[in-house]
Amino acid sequence: MQDIYMSDKSFERKDFTRNALGKGEYENCIFKSCNFSESTLSGLRFTDCTFESCNLSLVTLNATSFQHVKFTGCKMLGLKFDTCSDFGLSFSFDDCLLDHSSFFKTKIRKTAFSNSQLRETDFAECDLTDSVFENCDLANSSFDGTVLEKVDFRTAYNYSIDPEANRIKKAKFSIIGLAGLLTKYNIVIER
Numbered sequence: 001m002q003d004i005y006m007s008d009k010s011f012e013r014k015d016f017t018r019n020a021l022g023k024g025e026y027e028n029c030i031f032k033s034c035n036f037s038e039s040t041l042s043g044l045r046f047t048d049c050t051f052e053s054c055n056l057s058l059v060t061l062n063a064t065s066f067q068h069v070k071f072t073g074c075k076m077l078g079l080k081f082d083t084c085s086d087f088g089l090s091f092s093f094d095d096c097l098l099d100h101s102s103f104f105k106t107k108i109r110k111t112a113f114s115n116s117q118l119r120e121t122d123f124a125e126c127d128l129t130d131s132v133f134e135n136c137d138l139a140n141s142s143f144d145g146t147v148l149e150k151v152d153f154r155t156a157y158n159y160s161i162d163p164e165a166n167r168i169k170k171a172k173f174s175i176i177g178l179a180g181l182l183t184k185y186n187i188v189i190e191r
Helices: 176-181
Strands: 004-007 010-012 024-027 030-032 045-047 050-052 065-072 090-094 112-114 132-134
Parallel strands (some): 004 024, 010 030, 024 045, 045 065, 065 090, 090 112, 112 132
16 A cells, blocks of 8 residues: 655544554644544654644654644643654644653754643653743653753743753753752752
């Protein structure tokens, strides 16, 4: 079966858990209120696509290509972005649930995370240079050997980052969030 090419198409309220999305390339497509839960997007290529209010929880992403993809209001629990194709990997997340996901060793510079929940998410050895975590919950997320240079954490919260185990040169933090940089010292900070 030959791979398909779709451009400028909208998919609304489709259940891809029953009928899988066709293998191939999707360019400038919109997926709105679609259910992909526990399905596979392995080997598919998405360029300049938008996913709005979709359920992508536990989707398999082996060699999936995301280039300039926007996720808005999506449920994306337990995704392994570290298995995606790293060629041109770029996306943004707004108002998404990304708990228990993994960005291990990915190079995702200038990624925008806004109004999203990223609890227990793995950012170990990830390159997040120039990224932004705007109003994001990072409770129990792991940062170890992570490149956080010029990352904006000013409105992020619940993070715990060891400055000695990560590269944080010119990263931005609010005064309120400084406690997240001192967690390993087990000290009490009062206001």
